[in-house]
Amino acid sequence: MSAQNYTRRDFLRAASMGAAVLAMPGCMSGSQSTSGKPKRPNIILMMADDMGYSDIGCYGGEINTPNLNGLAAGGVRFTQFYNTARCCPTRASLMTGLYQHQAGVGHMMGDYGYDGYRGDLNNRCVTIAEVLKTAGYSTYMAGKWHVTKATQPDGDKHNWPRQRGFDRFYGTIHGAGSFYDPNTLTRDNTQIVPDTKDFYYTDAISDNAAKFISEHRGRGGDKPFFMYVAYTAPHWPMHAKEQDIARYKGRYAAGWDVMRAERHKRMIEMGIVQSKWKITPRDEGAPPWNQAKDKKWFERRMEVYAAMVDCLDQGVGRIVEQLKNTGDFDNTLIFFLADNGGCAEEYGSRGAVKPDPSKPVVLKPMGKDELQTRMQPAVTRDGRPVRTGYGVMPGPADTYIAYGKPWANASNTPFRLYKHWVHEGGISTPLIAHWSARIKAQGRLRHQAGHLIDIMATCVDVSGAHYPARYKGNAIIPMEGRSLVPAFDNKPIEREAIYWEHEGNRAVRVGKWKLVSRHPGGWELYDLEADRTELNNLAEKHPQKVAELKAMYESWAERAGVRPWPVKRTKKKKK
Numbered sequence: 001m002s003a004q005n006y007t008r009r010d011f012l013r014a015a016s017m018g019a020a021v022l023a024m025p026g027c028m029s030g031s032q033s034t035s036g037k038p039k040r041p042n043i044i045l046m047m048a049d050d051m052g053y054s055d056i057g058c059y060g061g062e063i064n065t066p067n068l069n070g071l072a073a074g075g076v077r078f079t080q081f082y083n084t085a086r087c088c089p090t091r092a093s094l095m096t097g098l099y100q101h102q103a104g105v106g107h108m109m110g111d112y113g114y115d116g117y118r119g120d121l122n123n124r125c126v127t128i129a130e131v132l133k134t135a136g137y138s139t140y141m142a143g144k145w146h147v148t149k150a151t152q153p154d155g156d157k158h159n160w161p162r163q164r165g166f167d168r169f170y171g172t173i174h175g176a177g178s179f180y181d182p183n184t185l186t187r188d189n190t191q192i193v194p195d196t197k198d199f200y201y202t203d204a205i206s207d208n209a210a211k212f213i214s215e216h217r218g219r220g221g222d223k224p225f226f227m228y229v230a231y232t233a234p235h236w237p238m239h240a241k242e243q244d245i246a247r248y249k250g251r252y253a254a255g256w257d258v259m260r261a262e263r264h265k266r267m268i269e270m271g272i273v274q275s276k277w278k279i280t281p282r283d284e285g286a287p288p289w290n291q292a293k294d295k296k297w298f299e300r301r302m303e304v305y306a307a308m309v310d311c312l313d314q315g316v317g318r319i320v321e322q323l324k325n326t327g328d329f330d331n332t333l334i335f336f337l338a339d340n341g342g343c344a345e346e347y348g349s350r351g352a353v354k355p356d357p358s359k360p361v362v363l364k365p366m367g368k369d370e371l372q373t374r375m376q377p378a379v380t381r382d383g384r385p386v387r388t389g390y391g392v393m394p395g396p397a398d399t400y401i402a403y404g405k406p407w408a409n410a411s412n413t414p415f416r417l418y419k420h421w422v423h424e425g426g427i428s429t430p431l432i433a434h435w436s437a438r439i440k441a442q443g444r445l446r447h448q449a450g451h452l453i454d455i456m457a458t459c460v461d462v463s464g465a466h467y468p469a470r471y472k473g474n475a476i477i478p479m480e481g482r483s484l485v486p487a488f489d490n491k492p493i494e495r496e497a498i499y500w501e502h503e504g505n506r507a508v509r510v511g512k513w514k515l516v517s518r519h520p521g522g523w524e525l526y527d528l529e530a531d532r533t534e535l536n537n538l539a540e541k542h543p544q545k546v547a548e549l550k551a552m553y554e555s556w557a558e559r560a561g562v563r564p565w566p567v568k569r570t571k572k573k574k575k
């Protein structure tokens with residue numbers, strides 16, 4: 001089978017059979033330079049937004065994700081990889097290899113007047129793109145940036161992707177936004193309006209990412225590239241194309257209790273979780289499915305969510321196909337992860353429907369070149385009011401609601417809590433790593449604990465780049481993470497500890513021990529080897545261990561610039 005006649009259908013067949021992604025003749029040349037030395041890999045970092053631990057197929061989900069499953073089948077899946085529990089801090093940590101407070105994004109995009117809470121990447125960190133550029137990589141980004149407070153079209157752009165190491169950028173500076181008309185949509189340094197009639201942001205991200213690859217190779221030469229593909233799916237609003245939603249019609253009629261039980265069973269069979277870890281009880285904020293009212297509305301919310309993930313997966317397929325077309329697939333290290341756990345925010349889904357459907361309003365369509373400035377548009381581009389409220393059936397552009405807590409609870413099966421919190425449901429993410437030229441274990445699981453900070457260290461390791469002590473005249477904080485390369489070969493990753501803080505929710509993990517607190521509550525201690533679902537608090541039984549881990553946490557918090565929550569804004573801004 002040659003690269004030319006290896007079709008998308010062949011790939012899907014291979015992936016759906018659970019077979020390893022086929023290594024194609026012709027691609028092998030991609031891993032050898034003309035001098036015979038191994039060539040440095042391309043690196044693609046793909047991320048979902050607000051996606052639960054068990055949503056995709058290769059982590060036990062029922063959502064159809066053949067392309068991600070294919071990457072998992074040809075690579076490794078990490079079962080204990082962690083993010084920071086929220087959008088901005090995750091992106092800051094991921095891009096810089098530091099904890100988010102060290103990079104200046106300790107909370108979100110607000111400036112609280114402290115170094116750790118500027119809402120903007122600072123000049124004491126470097127991005128992966130900045131580091132890899134110094135090693136001769138071309139650098140591309142498609143998708144959501146969300147690490148600067150400066151989002152205005154004509155404002156300060158010093159922390160936009162093009163100024164933080166990326167040669168090309170297509171995406172959004174802000175987070176969330178309509179999938180049909182996202183605010184702050186930007187090409188390079190210019191904000192733009194959607195450029196096609198049937199614009200849908202997930203597709204636009206995928207297609208621009210694929211185009212960056214073809215344009216890169218079209219320019220000739222054999223420079224490696226780094227590309228960051230930051231999807232906004234399946235973050236609210238629940239927006240998806242009808243043809244994608246149709247594939248899930250009725251799929252969730254059995255409700256969230258059955259969905260959780262089915263996922264948990266599959267996860268145990270796959271080895272993602274252990275049978276000795278009990279599934280957490282259904283969230284007290286969610287009714288038993290058989291007592292839920294308005295079931296058709298609830299079903300629709302999850303159908304749209306699944307369709308959003310499905311569309312993301314289709315886009316991953318198009319990016320992979322493009323890598324195969326250019327002969328790059330074999331020697332590209334592809335990572336896929338999520339920025340935080342499933343999201344229980346009931347955005348737009350409570351209260352009366354607004355605007356009131358019984359009182360028609362006449363709204364002006366938006367101008368052809370009028371930039372979208374609202375995260376939640378008041379009006380679609382063609383002039384229809386955008387509706388929120390209890391019972392609004394999501395999917396199309398004139399709606400703006402979340403999928404809600406009960407489904408988020410199921411998305412995070414079998415873990416506790418959600419986005420915002422640092423219990424396992426908030427911070428656990430899939431991490432798929434695929435690199436046929438280097439990762440020989442196909443379809444295997446890796447149980448080593450890892451964190452976003454490790455991605456920078458891994459990129460530096462595999463590219464041979466030098467992580468700088470100084471950059472553009474500024475002293476740079478040493479990177480915090482460890483390379484994941486030993487784990488590719490199932491060797492341990494040596495480290496002292498992993499730390500978390502978001503909105504006063506705090507945690508530290510050392511080996512099997514995790515000390516965690518839900519703000520403003522006290523410390524809980526868990527043995528994650530025996531109890532990864534955090535149901536058996538051992539704090540009273542092991543006070544010495546609590547004291548030891550608490551001291552470590554406090555020392556880290558001081559070093560990383562963490563402030564007590566809630567952080568009070570200072571009038572006088574410290575420089």
Ligand SMILES: [Ca+2]
Binds near residue numbers: 086339
């Ligand atoms: Ca997020």
